[in-house]
Amino acid sequence: MTKKTYLAAINEALRQEMTRDESVILIGEDVAGGQASSGGPGKVGGVFGVTSGLYDEFGAERVIDTPISESAIIGTANGAALTGLRPVAEIMFVDFIGVCMDQVYNQAAKFRYMFGGKAKTPWVLRSMIGAGLRAGAQHSQTLHPVFTMIPGLKVVMPTNAYDAKGLMIQAIRDDDPVVFLESKLLYQTEEDVPDEAYAIPFGEAEYVREGDDVTVVAVGPAMLHAKAAAERLASEGIDCEIIDPRTTSPLDEQTILESIERTGRLVVVDESPPRCSLAADIAATVADKGFKSLRAPVKTVTCPHTPVPFAPTLEDAFLPNASRIVDAVKHVKAYV
């Protein structure tokens, strides 16, 4: 067991699965980098280095750089997956998904069902999500609700290095198309991560923190703020239970409902606009299936219903943060 970053943990998962299973290939823009350059290929390994070193180890046949052609990337992953490979395709920033959405939601997501259970599409679509880097409206979205609402896709949002590795390994071994959303702001966070391969099953939420006063459910990059808020609240005598669903599809409703049975109070934190967000979805699920447990209205902490602004002052105001979570928790705690 050694400390590894979230980024290194994903890299290790890819390396171990590519070593174990020859059918695993990587495909995307600059996943190797440097093809036909004066410095030579393999020098980049993804814009943040998630796939670094894999070209040197597995070569151009299995670490495939593509032109800027997202529809072809996902379409190719579809065809390869249907015919026996396990592609891990990269759409660099999730914002670029619009270019290739047909191959995701009309093709991959539907094959198994529409073809009467005959088809398997074992691909992973890796992409980066989240604001906070001052990257502007077209490089900062999360978009996980868009994928989560599509039947046939599995959606994974790791919030720490340990989960990132285990969930990536599960994603690669899984026979359904899996959208794996990496939080840019978490890449450099570190944790103890076992050196050997391990898989974390989908649909199993994790207790990040146990507490009896208020349940806080947070997904993806919002987890950073939820943890910070819980620390602050603990010093004021309010004990939060933090739940990380880890996968938004399938969603572990049971764990959330069990927690609310104890706390009776729920705050959901989600870095996405409020309407049709995961926060709204979880709030609705709890209103439906956990109504008797609730002792206060459910509060959600989300972004406003706007694109992501550029200026730091605006982006900071746009994002959920610890203070807003603290306020929401206090609000539901005070409700009688």
Place this chain on the structure above:
Amino acid sequence: MTLQKTELLTAYRLMKTIREFEERLHVEIATGAIPGFTHLYSGQEAIAVGVCMHLADDDYIVSTHRGHGHCIAKGCDVIGMMKEIYGRADGLCKGKGGSMHIADFDKGMLGANAIVGGGPPIATGAAIATKLDGNGKVTASFGGDGSSNQGTVFEAMNLAVVLKLPTLFVYEDNGYGEHTGTSYAVGSDDIAGRCAGFGMRAEKVDGADFFAVYDMAGDLFDQLRRGEGPAALECAITRFYGHYEGDPQKYRAKDEVATFRETMDCLRNFRKRVTDEGWLTDAELDAVDTEVMALIDDAVEQSKAAPPPDVSEVLTDVYVTY
């Protein structure tokens, strides 16, 4: 060459403004003063200026993530641009867009674009509008070598041919799409040839030669204005910096940029040509340099001092807020 002396000075001033704008950003970004991702246009100035010198405010352009040069060449306010890049309240887009999203509709600048291949279909639409107006106006669609591989770009080019639209598809082949060489990603290694395959006239020029770009673009715009349908212009060029500021550029040989700065510098080429021909003097060009440096200093100084947008701006310019 049909340019008058004042036009030559304008061309030089625009190219020099772009160069110094970018060189200064390179320095300021390294200090951490500027937020976000910035893609510099240094080295490619002759293309934006050689194309946009043919356009008036009511002709249109669409641009890319590497858009500062296109904006300046199309007449966007340099100080407003700098403020936008600094994320200031009185930036060209109120600080809400940033480097990759500068637009100025009064200048026919329909937006930089952070989605590769996002612009060309929009250019097609602008060209329909001018065609319906029958006003003889044209649209230039800027894109890189990498963008030429995007399906959206193919669709836009074909539609422009089908509808005989007055659109010039400009491809700036700077050798790389991000960190991948053009000759790897463009299968035929011939962007213009591919454009011709759609049924439009397509030409290639040296992008470091302002006069080559200017003359060929002029010829192609004449064709557009005669209603003969779209055309394409492929320009061979390099970029003097990384893909984005902060790019360690391990995929480039050590001396690559240094060599290109010697051999492919459009400003140096321009100065040599106009002084050799006796069209302009070094003193006249130096005077422009001094003016431009003062403008850039002023832009940076004003941007640093300008206030950021008020947080209430998060909720404006959107049809509904929750």
